Amino acid sequence: DPAFHLGTLLRPFRLPLALGLLLVALDAAAQIAVPVLVRHGVDHGVARQAGGVLLAAAACAGLVVAANWLIGIAQVRTTGRTGERLLYTLRVKTFAQLQRLGLDYYERELGGRIMTRMTTDVDALSNFLQTGLITAVVSLLTVLGVLVTLLVIDAGLAVVLLLALPILIGATALFRHHSVPAYREARERVSAVNACLQENVTAIRVTQAFRREERNARDFAQLAWGFRDSRLRAQRYMGTFFPFVEFLGTLSTAAVLAVGAGQVRSGELSAGTLIAFLLYVELFFSPIQQLSQVFDGYQQAVIGLGRLRSLMRTPAGTPTAEQPVETGKLRGEVEFDNVSFGYAGGAGRDVLHGLRLRIAPGETVALVGATGAGKSTVVKLLARFYDPTAGAVRVDGHDLRDIDLPAFRRRLGLVPQEPYLFSGTVRDAIAYGRPDATDAEVEAAARAVGAHDMIAGLRLGYLQQVGERGRNLSAGQRQLLALARAELVDPDILLLDEATASLDLATERRVAAATDALCRRRTTVVVAHRLTTAARADRVVVLDAGAVVESGAHTELLAARGPYHRLWEAFRQTPQDHPAPTSELVEESAR
Known part of the structure; x- marks a missing residue:
């Protein structure tokens, strides 16, 4: 989805989000109302010794606090439920996108980095949406409400507090300038840590066989140290900024108290107004401190969302046709028409060069050749894991790029080497x-x-x-x-990629018989590692440097004494326990 962003994710949850925002606004209003009631109680109750007024103000304050408690319960439940639904949607969308992406994406991305998208990045966004976002919105509304209230109560005294705002804004900008790169670097380094962990756990047998435990532990410790260093750098900025905000709040409180006390003595300001002002100063800086404290989660969520957005906007390597052709059951006729192909990151070198190959319906074709000749690439192109950079791959006369891909793959069978x-x-x-x-x-x-x-x-x-x-x-x-x-x-078309390359003699005989049974009645392409597999095929195609250099039946190619004959002789002379070929023709040729 090239247009994916947070708004598209939030759109289905407009109503619960609106309800959550309403509850958040009521929460902020309740907090702002309490100092007003305190002011009324002091000025009209305590100063005039009117117990009834004081009791009424206290009762109203108690009701506001109780109502705010109920609002808080509803707010947490609403936002929590909405957050879980939203994160469920995000996880499902992310997983579906990972299922759609082509092999080219997985061949250039480390598995650990992909896992980080689904775990660390999604969790960071989840934590912020469920807790940090509520705190941030309540704090922001409270700060704005307090500023408006202070200006209404006494604009002159409010100016004393507003003098701290430029300092606070400048300090916040400086903090963001230095901390954001540290957070971004930390997220990248945790991806490297996860990638290293997954790779080493997956290959633990190789690690132990080559006695790499200590070396790998040192390499992992170095990556973990880099992540730790980035996190500590971000924490140092936080450790400087948060105490500064607290210091600025205390300094502002002292300034308001000093100016306000003089106004109370001169009769310009009531004691209740000064007390309310001091409560508002605390209420002003407390949300700012809370905003500062959720900044860590906010930064991680923003970076995580950015990486998830990048993932969701990544196009599939095999795009869907605008009007895909529905093929239904396939006859199994395959044609590679002047096909060229090179892998991304392959230094610009094509693996296949002008490949031309026709396979008749029901025919079994074995691909042989040296390592790197392009055998497995032919299979990948036929399965449409990739699209050719030039030429076309056709099945039953249709270009694979025009065929409905899910329907086509339902008619494929794939048996990989492992x-x-x-x-x-x-x-x-x-x-x-x-x-x-x-x-x-x-x-x-x-x-x-x-x-x-x-x-x-x-x-x-x-x-x-x-x-x-x-x-x-x-x-x-x-x-x-x-x-x-x-x-x-x-399947109508069967793809076997070196299916017997790593089996012992007895097992290979059994698998060879199973393969022969599977190949009947359908078009089959076999990447043959052992030439006994190729010998049982209807036709052998020899590839070299990404092109067909020889094609024909096993006996014909042996009689031609060309590239396949040389491969066969080298295969026969190599000490190995390969099973006797099952067909009489192969037995005769191998004598």
């Missing part, structure tokens, strides 16, 4: 793409890829809990569940 399994049961992991699937459909998908026997061997079967990222399962078990997950959505 399948990500979310926390939940085995059943939940398989049904991730179709949460409404029945138990029978989930089991049928598992049987179709040969995963049912493995699942049945688990202690709780389909109800076995899967840990975060599936860490309590083996690599082969995770791969089989990912294949079953893809089978359940019944």
